Amino acid sequence: MPKVNIDCSEIKKNQSNSSNVISTPFGLAIIEIQGELNIPEIASSEENPDNLKVDDLYTAVKFGKLIVDPVDDSKVTLFVGTSQRMLGKIVKIDPPLGVLKINANDKNEMKMIDVIKKKIIFKDRPLPIM
Amino acid sequence: MYNIYAQTKFSSDCSYKFIQLAPDLLEYVESGGGELSIKVPDEKKHYAVLCTENKTYQLIQMNHTNTVLLSNDTSVNKMGQNVSSNQLSGEEEAKIVSFASLSYEYEPRVTSGHINVENLPVFDGQKLSSSSTNVTVDQILDLSPISKTEFFVEWYDLCGTEYKNQAATLSGSFVTEILSTLLTILIAEGVDYRQELEAAQIIEWMQAQNANMTSAFIETVLHKFGICNKDIVTLDHKKIPAWFGLQALIDTHSRILTENDFLLSWKSSLPAFYNVPIDLKQLRGNFCRPSAQEKNKIQHINPNSLSVGDLSARFKDLFSVSKEWDYDEFVPFIDKYLPVGKKPESLILKYARKRRMGKKIVVCQR
Numbered sequence: 001m002p003k004v005n006i007d008c009s010e011i012k013k014n015q016s017n018s019s020n021v022i023s024t025p026f027g028l029a030i031i032e033i034q035g036e037l038n039i040p041e042i043a044s045s046e047e048n049p050d051n052l053k054v055d056d057l058y059t060a061v062k063f064g065k066l067i068v069d070p071v072d073d074s075k076v077t078l079f080v081g082t083s084q085r086m087l088g089k090i091v092k093i094d095p096p097l098g099v100l101k102i103n104a105n106d107k108n109e110m111k112m113i114d115v116i117k118k119k120i121i122f123k124d125r126p127l128p129i130m
Numbered sequence: 131m132y133n134i135y136a137q138t139k140f141s142s143d144c145s146y147k148f149i150q151l152a153p154d155l156l157e158y159v160e161s162g163g164g165e166l167s168i169k170v171p172d173e174k175k176h177y178a179v180l181c182t183e184n185k186t187y188q189l190i191q192m193n194h195t196n197t198v199l200l201s202n203d204t205s206v207n208k209m210g211q212n213v214s215s216n217q218l219s220g221e222e223e224a225k226i227v228s229f230a231s232l233s234y235e236y237e238p239r240v241t242s243g244h245i246n247v248e249n250l251p252v253f254d255g256q257k258l259s260s261s262s263t264n265v266t267v268d269q270i271l272d273l274s275p276i277s278k279t280e281f282f283v284e285w286y287d288l289c290g291t292e293y294k295n296q297a298a299t300l301s302g303s304f305v306t307e308i309l310s311t312l313l314t315i316l317i318a319e320g321v322d323y324r325q326e327l328e329a330a331q332i333i334e335w336m337q338a339q340n341a342n343m344t345s346a347f348i349e350t351v352l353h354k355f356g357i358c359n360k361d362i363v364t365l366d367h368k369k370i371p372a373w374f375g376l377q378a379l380i381d382t383h384s385r386i387l388t389e390n391d392f393l394l395s396w397k398s399s400l401p402a403f404y405n406v407p408i409d410l411k412q413l414r415g416n417f418c419r420p421s422a423q424e425k426n427k428i429q430h431i432n433p434n435s436l437s438v439g440d441l442s443a444r445f446k447d448l449f450s451v452s453k454e455w456d457y458d459e460f461v462p463f464i465d466k467y468l469p470v471g472k473k474p475e476s477l478i479l480k481y482a483r484k485r486r487m488g489k490k491i492v493v494c495q496r
Contacts, residue, residue, distance in 0.1 A: 027206030037197040060135035
């Protein structure tokens with residue numbers, strides 16, 4: 001693989017201003033948690049109403065509810081289960097991050113699908129829900 | 131309110147990487163400025179690079195220990211993720227689905243790029259030297275960790291050319307022959323060689339003189355010793371005498387000779403009636419003064435024969451040929467290896483000693 005061209009054609013198409021504070025106009029978001037998040041490797045039950053089916057191939061488990069502060073939209077709270085909440089912020093990423101998508105079957109196919117300029121970050125320890 | 135989900139398994143059909151986009155790269159990407167590519171050289175000593183049309187960035191992998199989830203907001207969903215819920219009914223809630231976890235991001239850092247011409251055949255004016263490497267210039271461009279614009283500047287500087295659709299370099303003696311022919315023709319035609327010149331006219335005159343000089347060879351020399359703007363060339367009359375001086379220095383075969391003797395042989399190597407000033411300062415980084423007693427005697431050193439990578443060894447090599455160096459004559463041997471933002475003093479103070487002798491500053495061993 002001496003040289004791989006990166007297709008950036010999507011980037012120019014998705015430069016519209018979006019009022020969405022969480023994600024980019026393309027729909028991508030970064031959630032950063034300081035520390036490790038243990039996501040189960042196997043979903044508890046395929047029929048669990050909290051689970052999602054993604055592209056009919058993968059199971060996604062629900063791990064929280066995210067609420068944006070109605071007064072200050074840079075503040076968010078993530079409720080994990082019924083007992084924990086995490087306070088987070090939506091911060092500017094400096095420098096912004098380009099998202100490269102690499103085809104696993106053909107390493108010569110590389111695309112920059114989006115540029116993400118903000119992320120949701122949770123820096124503090126979880127707090128109990130009172 | 132958003133429900134946050136994470137896939138229990140991530141897709142094996144594709145992977146995702148983050149790459150930091152500094153303001154210049156961001157502008158390039160957003161404006162659709164041109165080609166963007168990643169080059170992974172075969173040689174292990176070179177890093178993978180990101181290339182725009184005219185800049186080269188070394189890719190540094192920055193690891194982190196945080197959980198970073200790349201997620202898709204299904205209310206926008208331009209990724210086209212097909213999400214179905216197990217819930218039988220209920221109002222449709224906004225969902226964010228994490229589909230990749232990333233443990234590092236790439237940081238592109240501006241670098242100078244590199245072309246490896248070591249294995250390329252050399253054309254000496256008659257024939258190509260034997261070589262196992264048979265590639266075209268376009269293939270060399272793809273294989274070299276350097277951007278396109280920087281490639282051609284570096285390529286011509288390394289005397290790179292094309293012969294019978296094969297990438298090659300020109301031998302030093304053949305470059306000198308082409309330069310001598312070029313200057314002699316310009317002088318004979320009564321053209322002021324300091325003015326802007328037409329490349330096509332030059333090529334025509336030179337091929338009429340010597341049919342072996344292909345336009346590719348002549349273009350290599352014009353690019354190496356001039357500024358080319360489309361079909362107009364302005365020759366650099368500092369680079370040209372420096373080239374003749376370097377060849378004269380190489381031709382001494384490391385004999386020690388006085389400055390005056392050398393300047394005489396340098397001057398006589400220039401084409402007749404080519405009147406440009408020459409000064410030993412132009413050849414700094416290629417000679418030393420081996421004797422502390424006879425400071426007017428010089429000797430050729432090939433900078434490529436000195437240790438590369440280990441600076442301590444390079445300093446040792448330099449002090450093995452001369453125990454004392456004039457500061458200005460020493461610096462050109464090390465300035466290529468200066469870490470970014472560092473001054474030569476920092477390296478000299480680390481590996482050697484600086485002394486003031488009258489008005490001169492001398493570098494010597496610790």
